[in-house]
Amino acid sequence: MTTNKDCLIYMRTSSMTNSKGDSVKRQKSSIMKWVNDNGYNVKGEYWDIESGKMDTMERTEFMKMISDSERLGINVLVFSDQSRLSRDIIVQESTFRLLSSRGYSLISSENPNSFIEDTPTSNLIRQILGSFCEFDRSSTVNKLRVSRIRKRESNREKGIVTRNRTGKYEGRLRWIEIHPELESLILKLRKKGFSLRKISNLLKDEYGYKVSFVSVGNILKDIDWMKKEKRRMKRLETV
Structure with a gap:
């Protein structure tokens, strides 16, 4: 039985990378604080891993939420x-108007009043808040990009580089980074004249x-390449 x-x-994250971070935890924490403070009962949780620019009506979990809300007779939808x-902004506003016209109450746990009123002032505030959220996201993405560039440059100076001799910052670890003992082991087997397949x-x-x-x-290439990189770094230190 449902109640009012x-x-x-x-909740929504734009990629699997974000899904493994704390984005969902932060969203749910904010939502549950509002839910508990206002005495609501959560009857369903929905989480899309989709771009924020995708139409809401094309998101699997969002549409499942709408379907379940109609089946359960629940018209209060909460997100962070x-x-x-x-x-x-256009998708945001059109979704708000469509769902509001069907009797839904959309609640933003961080800005509870932003989707309650439908007046020129509240519309303006809602759109400004949405723009600030997008600006904050873009700023964060840009800061992370700059941070990655600086880290690559720093690692380049330390000799931590990719096979293309650019600073290594992210990506899959090499075998000898995961298992350093393989370096001496493979070199020993190679010196015995064994083929790559035999090794x-x-x-x-x-x-x-x-x-x-x-x-x-590839490991043998990495070993040779890393030796050359170490020699290069030593030459730079003596200059």
């Missing part, structure tokens, strides 16, 4: 802020490492 104090909550509904088989059968012969070749 029942609600459904909605306007950007979770949409980062596009791969020996690593698996005798040492328990599942390394393809292609990866063995």
Whole structure:
């Protein structure tokens, strides 16, 4: 049985990378604070991993929430802020008007009054708040981009570089970064004249490492390349 104090909550992240971070936790924490402070009961949680610019009516979880709300007779939908509904002002406003016309109450836990009134003033405030959310996101993305560039430059000076000799900051770790002991082991086997495929088989059968012969070749290239990089760094230190 549903009551007028029942609600459904909605969260959105733009990618799987964000989904593994604290974005969802922050959204849910904000939502649940509002829910508890106002005595509501959560009857369903919905989470989309979609771009904020995608039309809400094309999001799987959002549409499931609307379908469930009609089935359960719940018309209160709660999300953390306007950007979770949409980062596009037009999509945000059109979604608000469509759902409001169907009797839904949209609640932003961080700005509870932003979707309650439908007056010229509240419309302006709602759109400004949505713009600020988008500005904040863009600013954060830009700061992270600048931070990555600085980190790459710093790592380049320290000799922590990619095969293209650019500063390494992110991406998958190399085999010898995960298992440093492989360097001496593979070099020892290579000095015995074993082929890459033979080394791969020996690593698996005798040492328990599942390394393809292609990866063995890449590891040898990395070892040679890292030695050259260390020599280059030493030359720079003496200049």
